[in-house]
Amino acid sequence: MRIKTLLILFCLVLPQISLADGPPKSLNSPEGVSAISPGSELWRAVRQRDGEVLEGVSQVKSVDSGMLINARGDQWARFRISKLTTYGGIAIAAVFVIVILLYVVRGKIPIEGGLSGRMVRRFTDYERIVHWTLAIVFLFLTITGLILLLGKPLLIPLFGKEVFSVFASASKEGHNLFGPLFLVSLIMIFLSFARRNIYEKGDLTWLLKGGGIIGDGHVSGGFFNMGEKTWYWMVILIGFAIAISGLILVSPVFGQGRWIMELSHVIHTIGALILITVSIGHMYLGSIGSEGAMEGMKSGYVDINWADAHHDRWGKKCHDENLIISAEEYARLQGRKPDDTAELATEQGK
Amino acid sequence: MIEYLIDGPLWYFSLAVFVIGVLWQLGSIVFAGRKGDLSVARGNATSSGFKNIFSRFIPHREIAPQIGVQVVAGYLFHLGLFALLFFAAPHVLFLEENLLGFGWTPMPHWAFIMASQAAFLGLIILWVRRMTNPVSRLISTLDDHIVAILTFVVMLTGCLALLEGFNALRLLHRFTVELWLIYFPFSALMHTFTFIPSRAFTGAWFGRRGIDA
Numbered sequence: 001m002r003i004k005t006l007l008i009l010f011c012l013v014l015p016q017i018s019l020a021d022g023p024p025k026s027l028n029s030p031e032g033v034s035a036i037s038p039g040s041e042l043w044r045a046v047r048q049r050d051g052e053v054l055e056g057v058s059q060v061k062s063v064d065s066g067m068l069i070n071a072r073g074d075q076w077a078r079f080r081i082s083k084l085t086t087y088g089g090i091a092i093a094a095v096f097v098i099v100i101l102l103y104v105v106r107g108k109i110p111i112e113g114g115l116s117g118r119m120v121r122r123f124t125d126y127e128r129i130v131h132w133t134l135a136i137v138f139l140f141l142t143i144t145g146l147i148l149l150l151g152k153p154l155l156i157p158l159f160g161k162e163v164f165s166v167f168a169s170a171s172k173e174g175h176n177l178f179g180p181l182f183l184v185s186l187i188m189i190f191l192s193f194a195r196r197n198i199y200e201k202g203d204l205t206w207l208l209k210g211g212g213i214i215g216d217g218h219v220s221g222g223f224f225n226m227g228e229k230t231w232y233w234m235v236i237l238i239g240f241a242i243a244i245s246g247l248i249l250v251s252p253v254f255g256q257g258r259w260i261m262e263l264s265h266v267i268h269t270i271g272a273l274i275l276i277t278v279s280i281g282h283m284y285l286g287s288i289g290s291e292g293a294m295e296g297m298k299s300g301y302v303d304i305n306w307a308d309a310h311h312d313r314w315g316k317k318c319h320d321e322n323l324i325i326s327a328e329e330y331a332r333l334q335g336r337k338p339d340d341t342a343e344l345a346t347e348q349g350k
Numbered sequence: 351m352i353e354y355l356i357d358g359p360l361w362y363f364s365l366a367v368f369v370i371g372v373l374w375q376l377g378s379i380v381f382a383g384r385k386g387d388l389s390v391a392r393g394n395a396t397s398s399g400f401k402n403i404f405s406r407f408i409p410h411r412e413i414a415p416q417i418g419v420q421v422v423a424g425y426l427f428h429l430g431l432f433a434l435l436f437f438a439a440p441h442v443l444f445l446e447e448n449l450l451g452f453g454w455t456p457m458p459h460w461a462f463i464m465a466s467q468a469a470f471l472g473l474i475i476l477w478v479r480r481m482t483n484p485v486s487r488l489i490s491t492l493d494d495h496i497v498a499i500l501t502f503v504v505m506l507t508g509c510l511a512l513l514e515g516f517n518a519l520r521l522l523h524r525f526t527v528e529l530w531l532i533y534f535p536f537s538a539l540m541h542t543f544t545f546i547p548s549r550a551f552t553g554a555w556f557g558r559r560g561i562d563a
Contacts, residue, residue: 125483126419132478133471166518170510177463177509181471299484335488 047071063257076262084266088273089150095277099284109290112309117327119301120318128297130192134185140178142276144171149269176250183243190236196223197232202313223314231282235275242271301330353517356525364528371535376543391558398557399550405563406549420479427472433457433465434505440514466509473502497538504530 048071056066064070123131147155148171155164206226209219219225224232245264248256256264287294292306304324307315318324331337409421435441439456446453457465477498480486504526511519533539541548556563 125479128482129419129475129478132482133474136474136478166516169513169516170519173512174506174510177466177512178470180467181474184471298482300482333484335484 063255067258070258072262073258076266079266080269084269084273085149085153088269089154091273091277092146092280095280099280099289103284103289108288111291111303111305113305115292115303116305117330118304118324119327119330120304120307120315120324121300122296122302122307123300125300127192128300130185130188131297134182134189137178137181137185138275138279141175141182142272142279144175144178145272146276147171148175179243179246179250182239183247186236186239186243193232194236197229199226199229203229220313221311223311225311231278234278238271238275242268242275245271299334301325301333353521356521356528360528361524364531368531368534372540372543375535375540379544379547387558389559392560393557395554395558398563399552399554402553402557402563403546403549405553419475423472423475423479425472426468427476430465430467430469430472431501431505434462434469434508437465438462466505469505470502470509473498473505477502493537496533500526500530500533501539 046069048069056068058065147167151164151168151171155167159167200222202220202222203226206219206221207230245268248254248264249261249268252261285293286297290310292303293310295306296302304315304318307318309315325333409417414421437454437457439459439462442453442456456462477495480490480494480498504523507519507523507526511523514520530539553563
């Protein structure tokens with residue numbers, strides 16, 4: 001009712017304003033004094049500048065249909081453009097720079113004692129399938145998601161608006177389609193690895209010593225060390241938050257209003273940015289950053305010296321239970337000839 | 351120019367290669383000719399062949415635990431792709447307007463989305479398994495990888511064009527489909543047409559000798 005009254009008032013006053021000579025004069029103007037435009041009062045109310053949420057009446061029956069202008073939507077849009085996009089882009093670029101610097105300064109972290117060629121089974125076929133399925137889906141969602149988030153400031157200057165609109169449309173469709181696959185992969189990852197990622201005694205020491213960065217000497221670790229466990233739970237918890245908020249965004253048919261959608265978007269984007277930045281470090285350490293690490297997810301086997309160096313408690317168990325196989329046996333399991341062991345060792349070191 | 355090429359000559363060329371290639375391949379199998387089996391039949395070849403077509407849909411109990419992931423992913427991919435190919439609304443419309451002259455009821459949008467997600471998940475898992483399992487990796491040829499990647503790209507470009515608002519995305523999808531059609535007869539994709547006769551032949555061959563295939 002209040003909006004309706006104000007609108008009628010606005011319509012009555014509008015001709016008066018348009019017929020006035022020049023712009024209204026300020027109260028402090030030396031030329032004279034003028035009244036405050038009634039239009040500004042109206043729009044202040046409509047835009048809800050005073051913080052009061054006005055709900056009108058509309059023939060359209062749906063969530064938020066009585067809201068003439070959604071002031072929170074403006075706040076969300078400003079936050080997305082000025083904060084999320086800017087700081088998200090900076091964070092990703094910063095992590096890339098850190099990883100490159102780390103590689104330049106430290107290079108590939110070698111295994112103490114080098115590669116022995118004797119191997120131990122670390123992951124089953126199913127565990128590796130689950131890991132790589134999640135990785136492929138995650139990479140696809142990262143690329144399409146970043147095009148949607150950073151495409152406007154980064155791609156429009158390069159390709160123009162028309163080409164970007166094609167990219168954006170394709171990315172949106174692909175992102176929405178692959179989103180539920182991320183949830184399925186996440187459930188598979190949770191069921192496969194949860195038990196071995198429960199925190200245990202000794203993990204805190206690993207954390208306090210920064211995984212070996214702080215102080216001298218080696219930090220003891222089990223099958224998964226504290227860093228890997230923390231990454232795992234980040235993937236699970238933040239991943240579920242991303243997946244659920246994504247489902248809310250992609251299915252606006254369950255009565256969720258704009259506020260829920262905006263909140264979901266912020267959670268979705270911040271969560272994704274955290275996972276993307278940390279995953280860059282994970283990919284670096286799992287491949288070119290650490291000698292022998294990639295082999296675990298490639299063939300399922302790791303060198304026993306690698307196990308002793310990075311996961312000594314698990315390595316000891318492998319020694320005690322006699323789970324180590326010879327280089328020849330490993331070559332046979334990989335379908336190579338026994339004399340291919342040197343070649344395998346070279347590949348493993350990459 | 352590109353639009354004309356993709357919608358016109360390349361489309362007819364790829365369709366011709368597909369139809370002639372598939373017929374040629376099937377004909378070469380059917381008319382290959384082989385010596386008659388002179389041995390005394392110990393079982394019924396026809397019924398065994400027929401039975402084998404269907405029994406192979408379920409893995410043998412002895413090996414089921416080892417290939418569980420492969421079987422589930424295989425069904426997800428193939429059923430999803432079949433549904434997409436023949437029951438997605440844009441495909442039904444395309445077939446009606448360009449090839450058949452008649453159409454059928456397409457599946458609803460939500461089913462289309464779920465079918466494509468099942469197909470994508472299945473294909474990704476199957477390809478990852480091919481790469482991670484030492485035996486699968488060893489017996490895989492370059493053709494197997496090309497087939498998997500090409501099929502993935504065709505499905506992906508189709509899903510990226512889901513909005514149907516950009517001609518460039520439609521053309522990209524159609525172009526990848528044309529590449530897929532051209533490659534089809536010369537690749538492992540031929541199993542689409544050969545898996546039934548292959549199963550029947552294997553079943554009949556063993557059945558005649560009294561062996562349960």
